Structures are given as C-alpha cells and as structure tokens.
Amino acid sequence: MNPANMEIPAQTTGVDGSVLYYGKLDSPHAVHFFLELRDRGSAHVMESLLDSVREGADAGKYVVKFHFNGAFDDTVGGSGSHRALSALGAAADAGQNAFADYLAALFKAQPFPPGYDRFAEADTLLTAADSVAGLRSADFDRKVNEGTYLQWAGKAIADFESYGVIGTPIAWYDDNDIHVFTVPDGPAVSPQDFLAELHD
Template sequence: MSNGKTPAQRTARDQLLRRQQAQQERVRTRRRVFVAGAVAAALLAGSGVGYALGAKSSGSSGRDSSSADGPLVIPAHATGADGTVITYGKADAKDTVHVYEDMRCPFCEKFETALGPTLAAMADAGKVKIEFHMAAFLDKSLGGKGSKTALAALGAALNESPLKFKQFHDVLYAAQPKDETTDTYGSTATLLDLAGKVDGLRSPSFNKAVKEGTYLPWAQKVADAFYDTPDVSGTPAVKVNDTRIEVIGPGRNAISPQDFTAKVDAALHQG
C-alpha cells in the first residue's frame, strides 16, 4: 500500500525519521554521561571524597576506533611509553604528580583554575614534577573533536618546549567554554587565536602543525593510553607518586590550595 504518499513524500518522511532518531540517540548519549556523573557525585559526595566527571566507558571502551590520518609524529619533549606523557618540571625531582585531564572537562578547568598555580609552583621549585596524561573521551561521549584537536595543538606547543605546552594548556583552560557540549576547540582557527596569548608560540612551524593536524595521530595515541590506567576512571584525577588524592570536593568545587598542598605533602617520599 502507498498510503496516499508519493515516493518523494515517503523519502522525505524517512529522512526526517532518521534525523529524529539520530537526535534522540545524541540526547540519550548525553543523558548516560550525566547520569553516570550524577551517580558518582552522589556516592562520592556522601563519602567526602570528591567528583570526577565522565567515566572511561559509556556503554563501550571509549576508544576511538578510527585513527587520525597521517603519519605518527611524536612531539619533541614528549615522555613516557611511546611518548604519550607530557612532563613539566625538573627531571631530577624525586616525586611525581600524575594529572589526568580532558581539555573539554569542566571539572578539570575547576582544578586547574583553583590548584594549577599551586602545583606549578611546586614543580618550578623542584619539589615535584608533573606528568600530564590527557584523555579525549568527551569527544566520543558528547560529539565533536575539540578534546583531540586541542590536544594535537598542545602537542605542537610541546614540540616547542614543555614551558610553552604548560602556558598554552593554562590559556586553553582559562578560555574553556562553560558548556562542555560546545565544541569550541574543534576549530583550529580558535586554537591559533588563543595561542597568540602565549609569548613566542605562534611560530611558522607551530602554525603549520596546528593547521595541518600534524600531531593528531599522536593525540589519538595519547588519548588511547588514558584507558590503560587501571585505577583512573574519569577526569580530573590526580596521583602523587602512587597515592590517589581527591581534588574535587563534595560541593563539586576544587578543594582549597591549603588542603591540596597538605595532601601532596602527605604523599611525598620521605627523606
């Protein structure tokens, strides 16, 4: 039966249904992410531990099955297994603070805004070194490419120096959109504009690497490595040596710099 519909009308109806189904699936994906976060928040707030937004898995492994095009180029100054870690601080510091972040994660922004300067001061003084382990699961969970594109741009900054990476990293968190569903960092033009706030970063080689996505395959490799950390299930996560410390309190805000410093000091190697 044709139900009185012409072929063109049926095709238009089918297209509309497919668009509606796709939109409904995006809504369901967002709900899964935020419901998981709300459950975690309720459990952790009750224990006074803290809150990390976004699980590694939202019905799947969270890994991106499609790798970025182009050859794998590892930035100069990358550290760790296969160059998937970014280290900031003095190499001979005997204590390490491991920081796990996603550039689109609003709770990572809270951590960096409130506690990043305190942690950086510790690293600059040689008290600790910082190892950044970057994720991109919000791209998969919420749609878009901002986490990975921002990470690739950070790779271009790292290729210049760890200091340029840290400065650009801080600029990006300061400019992070209030809504993590807004894919602002999916635009390389926006990233280049923000890079102009870091003195000396906008070199021709940096601009070229960002525009051409030179470090996108590396960013994918870094993001995949996040899932290989068995005791980290979201961001932000912070470990001092092997000791996990909570940096987001029950009120979903970062703990105070004084509390953070005390927690770091308690986990440092003695002697």
C-alpha cells in the same frame, strides 16, 4: 616501538610519548593529573592548582605528568579533545613554560557547553595561543592547522585507559590518590590544601 611515521612532540615521556610533563623527570616524586580538555571539572581544577604545582616542579620537588582523555569526543561528539591535545603538543615543542601557559589558556577558552565543539576549529586553538607570549609562530600555526600531532593525541588518549582511571579530573601523588574537589562535584580544592597532601 612507535607507530611508523608518528610524530611525537617534545616534553613527553612514557609509551609512545603519551604523557606530557612539566619539570625534571629525575625529580624524587611525581604529581599526575588526569584531565580532558573539554571537561569543565578539569578546567576548574587547573584554574585552581596549575600555578602552584608549577612552582613545586620548578623547585625540583616533583615532576608533573599530564594524562589526557578524549571521552567527550565519543560521548558528546566531535573531535575537540583530540585536536586541542594535538595543539598542546605543538606548544610543547616551544618549551615547558609555553606548554603549561597554553594549557591554562585552553582551559580559559574552553567552549561551553561541551557540545559546542569549538576546539575542533583551528582558529579557536590559535586564538587561545595569542595570550601565550612568544608561542604564535609559523611553525606552531602550521602544526595546529595541519593537525601534526593528531595521531599522537589519539595514542595518548588511548593510553589513558591503561591507568585504570575512570573520569576526569583525577590526581595522584606518586601512586596515591589526591583530592581535587572539596566535596564530590563541588569546588576545586585550594592550592594550599592540595599541596598539603603532597608528602613522603
């Protein structure tokens, strides 16, 4: 049962709607990404792979499920991973394309170094949304400014640990690990190499 009065965004599935998804839930397979919005590695992997995996989901080959961590808020300090995820939930209310485009926009706007916690500021999150056609609206802006989905973001981040995943970024195809880096701590894999690992 959902916690009392917790608002849950659209395009979610799983316990308490803790997983954002792109595609159709009845697709034959699932690609899982375990990410953190303040994590540079997550940004590099999404910059390389997001467009290509969206194409596969659009074709009905699989659904893409996004799981988000908030470790940087604990280890570096701040609240940017939680607040950026809350804003991503607001984007999900505008549809899957808006959510996926905003995810890319957030990673593009990711503050660096991670200790520079600009994602804790609503203005940063709203400015990132300017690049997503049709996303900015009174409703979206209100949800970002008020942190409408902050409680949900906390639940989603807490649920991350239930998968037994340590660190980010990590990818699964169904229940199988998929490489996201060419070598540990190296460049992200190419879309072609990543997609080649997706098979029955």
